[in-house]
Amino acid sequence: MITVKNLNKSFNGHRVLENxxxxxxxGKTNLIIGQSGSGKTVLLxxxxxxxxxxxxEVWFEDTLFNKLPFLEKKVIxxxxxMLFQGSALFDSLTVEQNxxxxxxxxxxxTNEEKxxxxxxxxxxxxxxxxxxxxxxxxxxxxxxxxxxxxAIALNPKYLFCDEPNSGLDPLTAIVIDELIKELTMExxxxxxxxxxxxxxxxxxxxxxxxxxxGLKCWEGDKNEILIxxxxxxxxxVFANSLAKRLRxxxxx
Amino acid sequence: MIKFLTLVGNYFILxxxxxxxxxxxxxxxxxxxxxxxxxxxxxxxIIAIISFFMGAVITLQTAYNTENPIYPKYLIGLGCxxxxxxxFSSTISALILAGKIGSNIAxxxxxxxxxxxxxxxxxxGVNSASYLILPKLVATIIFNPIxxxxxxxxxxxxxxxxxWFSGVVTPESxxxxxxxxxxxxYITYSEIKTVFFAFIITSISAFQGYYVEGGSLExxxxxxxxxxxxxxxxxxFNVILTQLLLS
Ligand SMILES: Nc1ncnc2c1ncn2[C@@H]1O[C@H](COP(=O)(O)OP(=O)(O)OP(=O)(O)O)[C@@H](O)[C@H]1O
Ligand SMILES: [Mg+2]
Numbered sequence: 001m002i003t004v005k006n007l008n009k010s011f012n013g014h015r016v017l018e019n020x021x022x023x024x025x026x027g028k029t030n031l032i033i034g035q036s037g038s039g040k041t042v043l044l045x046x047x048x049x050x051x052x053x054x055x056x057e058v059w060f061e062d063t064l065f066n067k068l069p070f071l072e073k074k075v076i077x078x079x080x081x082m083l084f085q086g087s088a089l090f091d092s093l094t095v096e097q098n099x100x101x102x103x104x105x106x107x108x109x110t111n112e113e114k115x116x117x118x119x120x121x122x123x124x125x126x127x128x129x130x131x132x133x134x135x136x137x138x139x140x141x142x143x144x145x146x147x148x149x150x151a152i153a154l155n156p157k158y159l160f161c162d163e164p165n166s167g168l169d170p171l172t173a174i175v176i177d178e179l180i181k182e183l184t185m186e187x188x189x190x191x192x193x194x195x196x197x198x199x200x201x202x203x204x205x206x207x208x209x210x211x212x213x214g215l216k217c218w219e220g221d222k223n224e225i226l227i228x229x230x231x232x233x234x235x236x237v238f239a240n241s242l243a244k245r246l247r248x249x250x251x252x
Numbered sequence: 253m254i255k256f257l258t259l260v261g262n263y264f265i266l267x268x269x270x271x272x273x274x275x276x277x278x279x280x281x282x283x284x285x286x287x288x289x290x291x292x293x294x295x296x297x298i299i300a301i302i303s304f305f306m307g308a309v310i311t312l313q314t315a316y317n318t319e320n321p322i323y324p325k326y327l328i329g330l331g332c333x334x335x336x337x338x339x340f341s342s343t344i345s346a347l348i349l350a351g352k353i354g355s356n357i358a359x360x361x362x363x364x365x366x367x368x369x370x371x372x373x374x375x376x377g378v379n380s381a382s383y384l385i386l387p388k389l390v391a392t393i394i395f396n397p398i399x400x401x402x403x404x405x406x407x408x409x410x411x412x413x414x415x416w417f418s419g420v421v422t423p424e425s426x427x428x429x430x431x432x433x434x435x436x437x438y439i440t441y442s443e444i445k446t447v448f449f450a451f452i453i454t455s456i457s458a459f460q461g462y463y464v465e466g467g468s469l470e471x472x473x474x475x476x477x478x479x480x481x482x483x484x485x486x487x488x489f490n491v492i493l494t495q496l497l498l499s
Contacts (some may be wrong), residue, residue, distance in 0.1 A: 050371050087367040102376050105276055127389035160375075 081151030329429020
């Protein structure tokens, strides 16, 4: 469980996050949704400590994470996996070396054990026979999946995904969403996903918070989202004409 | 002024991060070997070619400036030797390497920053500054002094060959000249400078790359700045070190 209390963050006097408080639950896919530029990435990075919050608290279980000194943060970080908006695979390493990297860095496994784990993770995300390829030789969807494999290599307790399916076709996007959801349940991780894709929201939105202009406007699940009376959220959810038509049919 | 002080402050904060305890020495060792090849071995060619031609030019110029028979011919070899050892092998090579490996380091690290690869390292709990920069520092500090020796040897050879083929000096008097009143300390002096310059090139370029914000445009700017700033600092430290070491 990750608890955020009264989190504030600004850049050069420009307020990006305002007083965000939220609880992210274990074993569930927690979604942060909002328009482009609303502060989702900044919120996620403030939670994991890549940005320093101006004020507020971030708790991992009962540890106050954001006030820990660097070395103690590292201990909790070894339990985190993160999928970045642009995949962030290491260009100079092959697929296999990318997934193996955290194992090299933080375990004392033998080479055979590491390769076995790497192949297990790659198989889990359905990347086969591509071990020796470089990231530049992969498609966008494959990169995301390799990045997921790298993120779960050390069996993390916490998984963070920044727009796991942006730039993917709807089918591949759903495959990735399902994969993240399955992994979350299988290993009972605490998973936080940033997205502005309504398909994902409807597929895997077990707990959803909606951010608009740095404020948390709404919190609920995928069933409640269709009947909320929060104005900005409705604009977001029913942005396209298909959704608007469905809503008017539904209301009749 | 405040901006400048912040910059200097950030530079030293980064250095402190670079020199903290490595997570996994074996991984660092492997990285250092890789950097020795990328930053070191891959520079052998350019340094050899440039030194060869510099040696040749210095010899010819010394020869044409000392045509008056009152100057003994061995002065030509001596002139080439001392220019190569004192300035060329360390300072000029360092300026060339600032262009080659400096821009390489800044753009590599800068690209990793803007594509969130550095964030990915941090989130795993890796000290990204140390992991990315320390192996490069160690590799250049080990290898650049070897490049300096190479530059001296190749440059003096190039000078001899140019003198011989153009007929401005006989091989015998050239060889006599390069041995005449040889001061071994000059080599030490040159190597000390090289180590300082290697540190400047790598740390300044890495600093420029590490704090890039934005996209590929900013990475390009950072690598230009890396070359400019490290070249300027090399010239400045050349004066300071020469005063300290030779006076
Ligand atoms: N490093 C930074 N420095 C200054 N401002 C920043 C920085 N990072 C983000 N911002 C600002 O914070 C705001 C929120 O950005 P953020 O990246 O969190 O949006 P987002 O919700 O993730 O959008 P998207 O869906 O497009 O990824 C933007 O106005 C952006 O300009
Ligand atoms: Mg974002």
